[in-house]
Amino acid sequence: MDIRFEEVGFTYQKGTPFESRALYDINLSINDKSYTALVGHTGSGKSTVLQHLNALKKPTEGSVSIGEQVITAATNNKGLKKLRKKVGIVFQFPEAQLFEETIGRDIAFGPKNFGVSEEEAIEKAKALLPQVGLDESFLDRSPFDLSGGQMRRVAIAGVLALEPQVLVLDEPTAGLDPQGRKEIMDMFYDLYKNQGLTIVLVTHQMEDVAQYADHMVILEKGTVTKEGAPRDLFKEADWLESMQLGVPQTVRFAQQLEKRFNWTFDPLPLTTDELAEQIKEKIGDGREAGDRT
Amino acid sequence: MMDKLIFGRYIPGSSLIHRLDPRTKLMGAIFFIIIIFLANNVWTYLTLALFVALAVGLSKIKVSFFINGIKPLIWLILFTVILQILFTSGQTIYFRFGPFILSEEGLINGAFIFMRFVLIIFMSTLLTLTTMPLSLSDAIEYLLRPLAVIKVPVHEIALMLSIALRFVPTLMDETEKIMNAQRARGIDFGEGNLYEQMKSIVPLLIPLFVSSFNRAEELATAMEARGYKGGEGRSKYRQLSWETKDTVTIIAFLGLAVLLLLLKT
Amino acid sequence: MNEIVTVNQISYHYTEEDARPALNDVSFSINKGEWIAIIGPNGSGKSTLAKAINGLIEPSGGEVKVGPYELNEENIWSIREMVGMVFQNPDNQFVGSTVQDDVAFGLENQGLPREEMVERVREALEKVNMLEFAEREPARLSGGQKQRVAIAGIVALRPDIMILDEATSMLDPKGREEVLRTVKEVKERENLSVISITHDIDEAASANRILVMREGKLIKEGTPEEIFSYGDQLIEMGLDLPFPEKLKSSLKNSGINVPSEYLTEEGMVEWLWTYDSKK
Numbered sequence: 001m002d003i004r005f006e007e008v009g010f011t012y013q014k015g016t017p018f019e020s021r022a023l024y025d026i027n028l029s030i031n032d033k034s035y036t037a038l039v040g041h042t043g044s045g046k047s048t049v050l051q052h053l054n055a056l057k058k059p060t061e062g063s064v065s066i067g068e069q070v071i072t073a074a075t076n077n078k079g080l081k082k083l084r085k086k087v088g089i090v091f092q093f094p095e096a097q098l099f100e101e102t103i104g105r106d107i108a109f110g111p112k113n114f115g116v117s118e119e120e121a122i123e124k125a126k127a128l129l130p131q132v133g134l135d136e137s138f139l140d141r142s143p144f145d146l147s148g149g150q151m152r153r154v155a156i157a158g159v160l161a162l163e164p165q166v167l168v169l170d171e172p173t174a175g176l177d178p179q180g181r182k183e184i185m186d187m188f189y190d191l192y193k194n195q196g197l198t199i200v201l202v203t204h205q206m207e208d209v210a211q212y213a214d215h216m217v218i219l220e221k222g223t224v225t226k227e228g229a230p231r232d233l234f235k236e237a238d239w240l241e242s243m244q245l246g247v248p249q250t251v252r253f254a255q256q257l258e259k260r261f262n263w264t265f266d267p268l269p270l271t272t273d274e275l276a277e278q279i280k281e282k283i284g285d286g287r288e289a290g291d292r293t
Numbered sequence: 294m295m296d297k298l299i300f301g302r303y304i305p306g307s308s309l310i311h312r313l314d315p316r317t318k319l320m321g322a323i324f325f326i327i328i329i330f331l332a333n334n335v336w337t338y339l340t341l342a343l344f345v346a347l348a349v350g351l352s353k354i355k356v357s358f359f360i361n362g363i364k365p366l367i368w369l370i371l372f373t374v375i376l377q378i379l380f381t382s383g384q385t386i387y388f389r390f391g392p393f394i395l396s397e398e399g400l401i402n403g404a405f406i407f408m409r410f411v412l413i414i415f416m417s418t419l420l421t422l423t424t425m426p427l428s429l430s431d432a433i434e435y436l437l438r439p440l441a442v443i444k445v446p447v448h449e450i451a452l453m454l455s456i457a458l459r460f461v462p463t464l465m466d467e468t469e470k471i472m473n474a475q476r477a478r479g480i481d482f483g484e485g486n487l488y489e490q491m492k493s494i495v496p497l498l499i500p501l502f503v504s505s506f507n508r509a510e511e512l513a514t515a516m517e518a519r520g521y522k523g524g525e526g527r528s529k530y531r532q533l534s535w536e537t538k539d540t541v542t543i544i545a546f547l548g549l550a551v552l553l554l555l556l557k558t
Numbered sequence: 559m560n561e562i563v564t565v566n567q568i569s570y571h572y573t574e575e576d577a578r579p580a581l582n583d584v585s586f587s588i589n590k591g592e593w594i595a596i597i598g599p600n601g602s603g604k605s606t607l608a609k610a611i612n613g614l615i616e617p618s619g620g621e622v623k624v625g626p627y628e629l630n631e632e633n634i635w636s637i638r639e640m641v642g643m644v645f646q647n648p649d650n651q652f653v654g655s656t657v658q659d660d661v662a663f664g665l666e667n668q669g670l671p672r673e674e675m676v677e678r679v680r681e682a683l684e685k686v687n688m689l690e691f692a693e694r695e696p697a698r699l700s701g702g703q704k705q706r707v708a709i710a711g712i713v714a715l716r717p718d719i720m721i722l723d724e725a726t727s728m729l730d731p732k733g734r735e736e737v738l739r740t741v742k743e744v745k746e747r748e749n750l751s752v753i754s755i756t757h758d759i760d761e762a763a764s765a766n767r768i769l770v771m772r773e774g775k776l777i778k779e780g781t782p783e784e785i786f787s788y789g790d791q792l793i794e795m796g797l798d799l800p801f802p803e804k805l806k807s808s809l810k811n812s813g814i815n816v817p818s819e820y821l822t823e824e825g826m827v828e829w830l831w832t833y834d835s836k837k
Contacts, residue, residue: 018302042700042730056473081481089477096467097474099499109496113479144503149600158478175646175727177600177757178798204730244732249801253823260827261834272801276808283814283834427655459655462697508650514614515651518643519711520635520667528669530662530679 001067001086001165001198003030003053009061010048022048023222026062030166030215035192035199037209037230039245040219046170046202049219053168053200054087055080085114088164092171094155095148103129103146103154104139110162121161128157133183149180156184160191166198167191173205185212210234210248210270218245231268250275303425309538310352310423315432317539321546322420326413331553338408340556344549345415352423362418363411370410378403426461430454431531448524456512464505471500562718562751563588563611568620570606570774580606581617582774590718593745593752595762597785598771599796604755607771608721611753612641625718639668642712644725648704649696657683657699657707658692664715682714683707685747686740702733706740713744720745722754726761734758759798770795787820802826 008026013019023045030036030053040046051057052064055071063072066083088110091097100106107128108121116124126136132153138146143154156172169188173181189212191197203209209216209230216233218226220243226233234240237247237255250272254265263282269275305311310318332338349359363370383398421429434451441447472482475496482493570581580603588594596604609615610622613634622629624637642664645651654660658679665675683689686706696704705725712720722741726734738761745752754761762768768785770778772795778785786792789803799807802823806816814833821829 041732051473054477056476081479084477084479089474091470091474091477094474096471096500096504097478097496099496099503110478147601162478177796178793179599179796182793204732246731250805253801253805253826256823256827257830260831272804272808273811275805276812276814279809279830280812280814283830455655456653459652459696462695463649466697508647511645511647511650512653514609515643515645516653516663518612518614518638518641518645519653519664520638520715521663522635522667526669527666528672528675530659530666530672530675532672 002032002065003067003087003166004065005029005049005052005059005062006065007062008052008059008064010052010057011060014060021222023059024061025223028217028224028227030198030200033192033196033198034215035189035213036201036215036217037213038200038202038217038219039204039206039209041244043221044219045222046219050089050168050170050200050202053166054089055083056089082114085162086164087166087168088159088162089168090156090159090170090172092174093152094159094172095143095151097155097158098143098151101142102140103134103143106143106154107157107161110158114162124161125157128160131160132157132187149176152176152180152184164197166200168200168202170202171204172201173208188212206234206240206246206248210250218243231270234270235268302422304354304358304422306353306423308351308353308423310348310419312538313423313542314533314535314539315424315428316435316533316535317542318420318424319429319432319436321542322416324546324550325416328550328553329409329412331550331557332405332409334556334558336556337553338405340549340552341412342408345412345419348419349415352419354419354422358422359415359418362414366410366414370407373410374403374407377406426458427455428533430458431533435533446524448527452524460508463508464501467504468497468501471497471504560590561587562590562592562625563753564621564623565607565611566621566623568610568617568622570603570610570615570617572606579618579774581610583620584771584774584776585620586769586776586779588719588751588753590751591749592767593754593765594767594769595765595782596753596755596769596771597757597762597795597797599794602771602796603774604771604796605723606774608643608723608753608755611719611721612638612643614643639715640717641719641721642715642717643721643723644705644708644712646724646727648701648708648728651708652696652704655695656692657688657694657696660696660707661710661714664711668715678714679710682710685713685744686710700733701729702736705729705733705737709737709740709744713748716748717750719751719753722752722756722761724755724757726756726758734760738764757796757798759800762797763800783820787818 005026005028008023009021010023011019011021026049038046038049048057052059053066055064055066058071058073058075060073063070065071066087069083071080098106100109104122104125107125108118111121111124112118126139129136129138134150134153143151146154159167167188172188173184176184185208188199192199201208201213213230216228216230217224218233234247234251237251240247248270250269254269254275257263258265265278269278329341332341349356378395378399379393381396381399381402382394383396385397386394387397388395430451433454434447437445437447437450476482480493480496482497483490485493564587565585567583567585568581569579569583571579584607596607598604606615610617611624613629625640627633627637629637652660653663661679661682662675665678670678680689683692686709688703688706688710691699691703699707720741726737729737741752742764744750754765756762763782765782768780768782769776770785786800786803788795789799790807792799792803802821802825805826806821809816817829
C-alpha cells in the first residue's frame with residue numbers, strides 16, 4: 001500500500017486568533033514495502049506529518065492518499081477508522097498508552113476495536129508476545145508491574161496486533177539502553193524484510209537511517225527539503241551538518257579517510273561492514289599482493 | 294480540542310490593563326461582581342456598561358474575544374432570562390398562559406439579568422485575558438495571606454496552585470498524545486452512544502492517571518533533592534509591585550460603587 | 559587524595575521481599591573535581607546508587623560520606639546543599655512556572671534574601687546560556703533547554719557535586735550535545751565533581767573514570783580507554799560501541815588484523831596509515 005502526500009498543508013486552530021501553520025507544500029511518497037526514514041528537528045513538523053499517515057489529522061490543504069483512499073480537508077470522518085487498521089502507529093514512549101488490567105487484554109484492545117472477538121484477540125496477543133521478546137507467561141500479568149523496556153514491548157505488540165500493512169514508528173527506541181535499542185530495531189527490520197511490512201521510521205539517529213532505511217525524507221520548518229535514497233543524501237554531508245542533522249559516523253569517518261589517504265569510496269559506505277570491505281580492497285589486497293612478491 | 298479552550302486564555306499584551314498589578318485586577322473583578330447587584334435601573338446598568346466598555350477598550354483586545362467568552366454559557370443565560378421573563382408578575386400584563394405570565398416588568402427584569410450576565414462575563418474574561426495564570430496565583434496567595442493566622446496552609450495552597458498551572462500545558466500535551474495513540478488503536482472519541490462514549494474514556498483516563506502519579510512522584514523527588522522541606526524558612530523570589538496606577542484603578546472602582554449608590558432607585 | 563564522596567559497602571533493597579538487592583555491597587570514592595561515569599544496563603542499580611549519595615534513599619547497610627558529612631538524618635540537608643542532581647525527565651523536575659522561577663526554587667528553599675536570589679539566578683542562567691529565556695514558561699522550551707535550566711538551578715546553589723541521572727537520555731542529539739557541553743563548561747568553571755549515569759558513549763568518554771554496574775554490583779572500574787577496549791562486551795554493560803570499536807570489529811570480520819587496545823578515531827586513522835604504508 002502506497003502513501004502519497006500532494007501539496008499538503010496543515011494549520012492548527014485554523015480561523016482562530018491562535019492559528020499556526022505546521023506544514024506547507026508537502027509532497028512525498030512512501031512506497032509499498034519500503035523502509036522510509038523521516039528525519040528533521042523537533043518542531044520541523046514530523047509529528048504532524050505522522051498523524052496524517054493514518055488520518056488522525058486531515059490536511060487543511062492538499063490531499064493525502066493512503067492506498068485507495070484519498071483524504072482532503074472535506075473528507076468525512078466516518079470511514080477513516082479502517083485506515084487505522086492498515087497503518088499502525090507506535091508513538092514516542094508508547095508505554096504511556098497501556099491501561100488494561102492484563103498485558104493480554106491490552107494487546108487485544110486494538111483488534112477488539114475492529115470487531116475481533118475477545119478470545120481470538122487474546123490468542124493473537126499470545127502469539128505476538130514472543131515476537132516482541134516476551135514469553136507467554138506475561139499474558140496475565142499487569143502491564144504496570146513491568147520494567148520500562150518491557151512496557152515498551154507490550155505497547156508495540158498492541159500496535160502489531162492490528163496487523164497493519166504499514167508500521168509507523170516515532171523514535172521507538174528513545175530512552176532504552178543500547179541492548180534494548182538493538183533488539184527492537186532488529187525486530188522491526190525483520191518485519192520489513194520477512195513479513196513485507198512497509199516501515200516509516202521517525203528518527204534523529206542517522207546511524208539507524210544508514211543501517212535500515214532505503215528511503216529518506218528530510219523535513220525542515222514544516223516542509224520537505226530533500227527526499228531520496230540515504231546513500232545519495234548522505235553524500236551531501238556538509239549540507240546535513242549545516243542543518244545540524246549530522247551524518248552517520250561511518251560516512252564522516254570515510255570522508256576523513258578520503259582526505260587523508262586520497263581515496264575515493266564508491267559507493268559511499270553507510271555501515272562499518274561496508275566501510276571495512278572497501279578498506280580491505282584498498283589496503284588488505286594490496287598487502288597480500290605485496291607479501292607474495 | 295485546544296480550539297475550545299480559547300475562552301479565558303491569556304493574550305500577551307502591554308496595555309494599561311495588562312500592566313496592572315494582578316491583585317488590583319483580581320480585587321477589582323470581585324468587587325465588580327458584588328456591586329453589580331446594586332444596579333436596578335437603566336441608569337445604573339448604563340453606568341456599569343460604560344465602565345466595562347472603557348476597561349475593554351483600554352485592554353486593546355478585540356471585542357470578539359469577549360463575545361466568544363459568552364458563547365459557551367449562552368444556553369444557561371437564555372434559560373435564566375426566560376425563567377425570569379415568564380415568572381415575574383407585574384402590572385402591565387401582555388399575555389398569560391397557566392402559570393406563565395408575560396409582563397412589562399418581566400421583560401425589563403429579563404433584560405437586566407441578561408445585562409448582568411454579560412457584564413460579569415466580560416469583566417472576568419478581561420481578568421483572565423490580561424493576566425497570566427501565574428500572576429493570578431500570586432495575587433491569590435497574597436490575598437489569602439491573612440488566613441495563615443488561622444492555620445490555613447497558604448504556602449502549600451499557593452505552591453499547589455502554581456505547580457498545577459505549570460503542568461496544565463504538559464498534561465494537555467499528554468492527553469492529546471494518549472488520545473492519538475488510542476485513536477490509532479481504533480477508538481473513536483466522541484462517537485457512538487453515551488455508553489460507548491463513556492467506555493472510550495477509560496483508555497484515556499487510566500494512562501493519564503498513571504502518568505500523572507509518576508510525574509508527581511518524580512517531581513516530589515526532584516523537589517526534595519533541591520532542598521524543599523516545606524514552607525518554613527523559605528524566602529520568596531516572585532514579587533508583586535503596587536504602583537500609582539493600581540491605586541487609581543481601585544479608586545475608580547470605589548467611585549463606580551458610589552455612582553451606583555447614587556443612581557439606584 | 560582529596561576525596562569528596564566515599565561510599566563504603568552499601569546495600570539496598572527496594573522491598574523487604576526482594577530477593578535480589580538493588581545495591582549489593584558497593585564501594586567507591588570520588589575525588590574533588592573528578593568526573594565519573596556510572597554505566598550498566600537498565601535495572602543494574604545505577605540510579606539507585608546515585609540516589610543513595612544525597613539520601614533520596616536510605617541504604618540498608620554501609621556508609622556514605624559526602625565532604626565532611628556522614629549521611630544520616632541529621633546531615634541530610636547539608637549534604638543536599640552540596641549535591642545537585644539532574645534527573646532524566648526534563649518536565650518532571652521543572653518546578654517553577656518560568657525559567658527564572660525554577661532556578662530560584664532551590665534558593666528559596668534555603669531562605670536566601672531576595673536581592674541575593676536575583677543576582678544568583680541571573681548569574682546561573684548566564685552560565686548555562688539561558689539568560690535570554692529567563693521569562694519563558696517550560697512549555698515553550700526544548701528538552702535540552704529545560705535540562706540546562708535544571709543545571710542552572712543547581713549551579714545557583716553553588717554545590718560541590720553534580721549528579722546527572724540519565725539526564726540526556728530523553729533528548730534529541732542536538733539537545734544531548736548542548737547539555738553535555740554545558741556540563742563540561744560548568745564543571746570546569748565551578749570546579750565541580752560530576753557523577754553521570756549514562757548510556758551515552760560521548761558522555762561516558764568525557765569522564766575521568768568509568769564504573770560498571772551489573773545486578774546491583776560494581777563489576778568493573780577503569781579509565782574510558784580501559785573500559786572501551788572491552789569492545790563488543792560494552793553493549794552488555796549498557797553502553798553503545800564507540801565508532802572505532804565498531805569499525806575494528808568489522809575489519810576483523812573481513813580478515814584484517816586489528817590491535818586490541820582502544821583507539822580513538824584519530825588513533826584509528828593513524829593505525830590505518832601505518833598499516834597501509836607497511837604493505
